[in-house]
Amino acid sequence: MTAAAAFTLEVPNPGRWPIFGWFAVLFLAGAQITAFAISPPDRDMGDLQKILYVHVPTAWNMGICYLLVAIYSFRFLWKRDDRDDLIAASAAEVGTLLNGLTLVLGMIWARPTWGVWWVWDARLTSTLIMFLVFAGYLALRAFVEEPDRRALWSAVAGIMGAINYPIVYMSVRWWRTIHQVQSTPSTLDPTYTFSLRLNAVAVLFILIYFIRRRYEAALTERVAEQVSQAAALGGPLNA
Amino acid sequence: MPEMIASNGYYVAAAYAVGWLCILGYLLRLHSLLRRSREALAHAKTIGGAP
Amino acid sequence: MAFRDEWLRARAVAWKDLMAERRSKAGFNSVAALGVTILVLFGFALGPDAEAIRAAAPGALWLAALFAGVLAFNRSYQVELDGGALEPLLMYPGARRSIFAGKLLANFVFVFLLLVIVIAVSLVLFHITVPSTWPRLLLVVLLGEVGLVTLGTFYAAMASRSRAREVLLPLLLFPMLVPVLLAAMQATKALLVGDVMHDAGAWTNLLVAYDVIFLISTFLAFDYVIEA
Numbered sequence: 386m387t388a389a390a391a392f393t394l395e396v397p398n399p400g401r402w403p404i405f406g407w408f409a410v411l412f413l414a415g416a417q418i419t420a421f422a423i424s425p426p427d428r429d430m431g432d433l434q435k436i437l438y439v440h441v442p443t444a445w446n447m448g449i450c451y452l453l454v455a456i457y458s459f460r461f462l463w464k465r466d467d468r469d470d471l472i473a474a475s476a477a478e479v480g481t482l483l484n485g486l487t488l489v490l491g492m493i494w495a496r497p498t499w500g501v502w503w504v505w506d507a508r509l510t511s512t513l514i515m516f517l518v519f520a521g522y523l524a525l526r527a528f529v530e531e532p533d534r535r536a537l538w539s540a541v542a543g544i545m546g547a548i549n550y551p552i553v554y555m556s557v558r559w560w561r562t563i564h565q566v567q568s569t570p571s572t573l574d575p576t577y578t579f580s581l582r583l584n585a586v587a588v589l590f591i592l593i594y595f596i597r598r599r600y601e602a603a604l605t606e607r608v609a610e611q612v613s614q615a616a617a618l619g620g621p622l623n624a
Numbered sequence: 625m626p627e628m629i630a631s632n633g634y635y636v637a638a639a640y641a642v643g644w645l646c647i648l649g650y651l652l653r654l655h656s657l658l659r660r661s662r663e664a665l666a667h668a669k670t671i672g673g674a675p
Numbered sequence: 676m677a678f679r680d681e682w683l684r685a686r687a688v689a690w691k692d693l694m695a696e697r698r699s700k701a702g703f704n705s706v707a708a709l710g711v712t713i714l715v716l717f718g719f720a721l722g723p724d725a726e727a728i729r730a731a732a733p734g735a736l737w738l739a740a741l742f743a744g745v746l747a748f749n750r751s752y753q754v755e756l757d758g759g760a761l762e763p764l765l766m767y768p769g770a771r772r773s774i775f776a777g778k779l780l781a782n783f784v785f786v787f788l789l790l791v792i793v794i795a796v797s798l799v800l801f802h803i804t805v806p807s808t809w810p811r812l813l814l815v816v817l818l819g820e821v822g823l824v825t826l827g828t829f830y831a832a833m834a835s836r837s838r839a840r841e842v843l844l845p846l847l848l849f850p851m852l853v854p855v856l857l858a859a860m861q862a863t864k865a866l867l868v869g870d871v872m873h874d875a876g877a878w879t880n881l882l883v884a885y886d887v888i889f890l891i892s893t894f895l896a897f898d899y900v901i902e903a
Binding site for chain 1: 833837838839842843846849850851854858877881885888892893896
């Protein structure tokens with residue numbers, strides 16, 4: 386990293402993003418209230434069905450995060466722009482958060498529904514594996530200090546992790562079918578689709594806000610790193 | 625039947641509580657990360673002797 | 676022509692790694708001893724009932740090979756880390772693939788020998804009778820080993836050169852190995868009882884698919900990992 390290259394990174398401007406943050410939080414609250422208001426208790430599940438309004442949107446958006454990780458990791462390998470690496474890392478962190486939340490909510494739903502806290506079905510198990518994969522990704526970033534190496538290795542690990550997801554899902558599903566275990570039924574009634582989609586969009590806004598702010602922090606820190614590196618090498622700065 | 629619905633209500637409440645706790649918790653983390661990164665940048669600039 | 680050069684270079688790397696391993700006899704012996712110890716621990720965890728132990732054998736076998744094998748993967752980069760011999764190798768074209776291929780070969784031999792010992796001990800400890808389907812069982816073991824060694828060698832290239840390598844390698848590797856291990860364990864399990872349900876074929880096919888996917892992706896990705 387030459388001194389000249391050090392100044393291609395600019396400190397991000399928060400701009401109007403904090404306002405968007407407020408909007409996202411309020412929109413989510415509104416979406417949840419709307420879902421409560423317009424959908425009656427399910428015949429079979431009663432009130433429990435309301436848990437799905439948090440669980441399912443979280444799961445969908447977790448997938449979006451990991452897709453972003455894959456996309457920006459590819460971009461980084463292609464263009465070697467540090468910003469792509471930082472976006473991928475931010476998406477990975479937010480994705481891991483949503484992933485953990487999906488698992489906990491899944492367990493909260495499983496317990497009253499089936500009487501157990503956990504089932505080894507394809508969806509829940511794959512979600513757990515993905516959590517471990519991206520926990521590993523975050524650990525890799527934490528344990529590699531040199532920025533260029535960290536970015537390169539994270540990109541590779543992120544892409545490998547992402548392509549593993551369909552493979553894991555398929556394996557676990559095959560494992561379950563062979564042992565003739567009842568697969569967990571899909572329990573979504575079309576009546577509730579609007580509320581689900583509304584909440585999914587709301588969580589998407591939260592996701593966007595989270596990734597953006599995480600990226601701002603990461604980029605600012607990266608610029609600070611380069612500024613002090615350049616200072617260590619000697620000479621005046623024009624940051 | 626009422627007692628089943630009542631206990632289910634606990635689960636629903638728990639789900640929403642956990643969801644919001646995560647969101648608020650992460651917002652706090654973002655706040656502290658942003659502050660730390662700005663401090664790091666200010667510190668780096670003073671070392672570098674930038675105006 | 677270039678391919679032949681690459682193959683020669685890969686063989687050279689593999690030979691160097693294996694010779695280094697052979698000189699430090701402590702290396703393989705300790706790893707093999709660890710594998711056996713893990714099997715014994717599984718015996719305690721799941722036994723002493725004969726039926727339970729026999730049922731658990733396929734899982735215990737593969738996990739013992741995995742936990743012991745992990746030690747081999749990190750150490751396969753030790754030679755270069757200590758001697759700094761990596762840089763000169765990198766100057767040849769196609770060198771990176773050769774390095775990866777060479778390490779894959781060396782690790783494959785190492786883990787194969789480890790598996791021989793682990794399986795032999797399992798036969799005794801877990802009351803396993805060698806089934807009539809043992810040739811297919813051998814195939815499954817080899818295919819599973821390919822997946823294990825491919826991903827292990829790949830992730831060790833990163834983990835061995837970072838801080839906290841002992842925890843980072845398993846953390847990165849194990850979730851990625853779930854499909855391979857699952858298929859290998861299930862196929863092994865089916866074949867040990869003579870494959871009455873004819874499951875083994877499907878799992879074996881999956882193993883082949885996984886091996887192909889992971890071999891290709893790791894070879895492509897290794898360039899980026901070793902460049903840094």
